[in-house]
Amino acid sequence: MKVIAINGSPHPQGNTFHALKNIGEELKKENIEFEILQVGSQNIHGCMGCNMCFRNKNEKCVITTDSFNELLQKIKDVDGIILGSPVHFSGIAGTMKCFLDRAFYVSGANGNCSVTRSVQQLLPFVVQEVPTHLTACIIISRIL
Numbered sequence: 001m002k003v004i005a006i007n008g009s010p011h012p013q014g015n016t017f018h019a020l021k022n023i024g025e026e027l028k029k030e031n032i033e034f035e036i037l038q039v040g041s042q043n044i045h046g047c048m049g050c051n052m053c054f055r056n057k058n059e060k061c062v063i064t065t066d067s068f069n070e071l072l073q074k075i076k077d078v079d080g081i082i083l084g085s086p087v088h089f090s091g092i093a094g095t096m097k098c099f100l101d102r103a104f105y106v107s108g109a110n111g112n113c114s115v116t117r118s119v120q121q122l123l124p125f126v127v128q129e130v131p132t133h134l135t136a137c138i139i140i141s142r143i144l
Helices: 013-030 052-055 068-075 096-109 113-127 131-141
Strands: 004-008 033-040 082-083
Touching: 004 068, 013 082, 013 096, 033 068, 052 082, 068 096, 068 113
Parallel strands: 004 033, 004 082
Antiparallel strands: none
16 A cells, blocks of 8 residues: 655645654554655646646646656555645645646546545545645545
8 A cells, every 4th residue: 555645835844744754654654655745845837727638638737847747647546645735824835736736637637547536535534624725626626
């Protein structure tokens, strides 16, 4: 079993990282493979709404000037995804939102590929309240 945590904080070694690291240590005790992907400090562009992912259906975004497609492929076949982000002005960090917007769009365009299924499987185990726009993205992607 493998779980990936997505760190949406712009501070790679900040509080969000340490919270995710603590979760990972507990998962590793149960022989669950765990990895943290640092998203928040990367330069990830927002979705352009060009709909090319719906035309191409190749599980990739046509924007190739950032690391989004590489990160998306890393989370595609995991058993669980943990989303971690600081709250900035009542919402998640901007880069995390850009990443998730594109991830939900691309995965929805590809028939709800593994990425959305992984998030769906994780939802019953969510302990903390998920920010409203994350819930909306998940519902819009029709994965509930």
